[in-house]
Amino acid sequence: MSTNLPDSENILVLTAEQEDAGSRLDAFIGCNTDELSRSYAVKLIEKGCVSVNGAAVLSKKRTVAAGDEIAISMPEPEVLDVTAENIPLDIVYEDDDVLVVNKPRGMVVHPGPGNWSGTLVNAVMYHCGNSLSTINGVVRPGIVHRIDKDTSGLLMIAKNDHAHESLADQLRVHSVTREYTALCYDNIAQDELTVDVPIGRDERNRMRRAVYGSGSREAVTHIYVAERFGRYTLVRARLETGRTHQIRVHMAYIHHPLAGDELYGPRRQTGQVAGVKVSGQLLHAGILGFVHPSTGEYMEFRAELPEIFDKVLSNLRKGQL
DSSP, X not given: OOOOOOOOSOEEEEEOXXXXXXXXXXXXXXXXXXXOOHHHHHHHHHTTOEEETTEEOOOTTOBOOTTOEEXXXXXXXXXXXXOOOOOOOOEEXXXXXXXXXXXXXXXXXXXXXXXXXXXXXXXXXXXXXXXSOOTTTTTSTTBSOOOOTTOEEEXXXXXXXXXXXXXXXXXXXXXXXXXXXXXXXXXXXXXXXXXXXXXXXXXTOTTSEXXXXXXXXXXXXXXXXXXXXXXXXXXXXXXXXXXXXXXXXHHHHTXXXXXXXXXXXXXXXXXXXXXXXXXXXXXXXXXXXXXXXXXXXXXXXXXXXXXXXXHHHHHHHTTOO
16 A cells, blocks of 8 residues: 555554444544554644555544555654653552552553653652663563553562563463453353453554454453443453453453443443443453562552542442443
């Protein structure tokens, strides 16, 4: 496909489906990519970095039609100098090896396109100074694993390379305890189930993941029903593996996508769940357990649900669907 885009080796191509017809171009990009916000999509459009069917588009108000091919040329990043920022952290535990934080909804874990500041990494750098592992480089110092922007909850940060290697090894052998609370659409009949289906990159949209997608790897999620509300079900999801978007993809695969999930949920969402305005999936990493890198002691931490999640559940329990 020929385009009028700036030269770039990093071009993302999306194909609009029937359900996308009539969507504004900036909204379409924001809803169909995991790492590009709608506001950043607007900037790319205005810079001439977006084309539709080979023709550059400069208006964010352009609507898409079924079958349209949207090409996005990602500008080459500038030389990166990640800056420490004085952003408050909810610290659950800290010692010389490990930092455990409760990440809020809406915070990106590490810097990337459209999110070079205000991330968890910026905050952790300010808090820890030079006491962070260097294994993942300048963009992700201390980051051993990640959770999505709109997922809240617990993350372990490595404060030195020894701790990083130990925690990463535990992740590789699936010995880290990671349990999430999630609200999904519709009623799940079984009390317990396991989704054991490999996940890879979605060949139609490389920002998404899909079961049996390109480069699929084993993915196992154990699901336990906690509460039923008819139109919604509250579940606990325990990860055996840790693929990108694993819970979101697996729940969509069994036809129970997460409430509020703009990437894997129903295309036409109202933006509200049980009368509460919700942006992004209702998913919370509430339990995290691992063996301490130096002491060998198993440690487990818990984090309460964020306020918006609690409010949705309160309304559902009152019968406000």
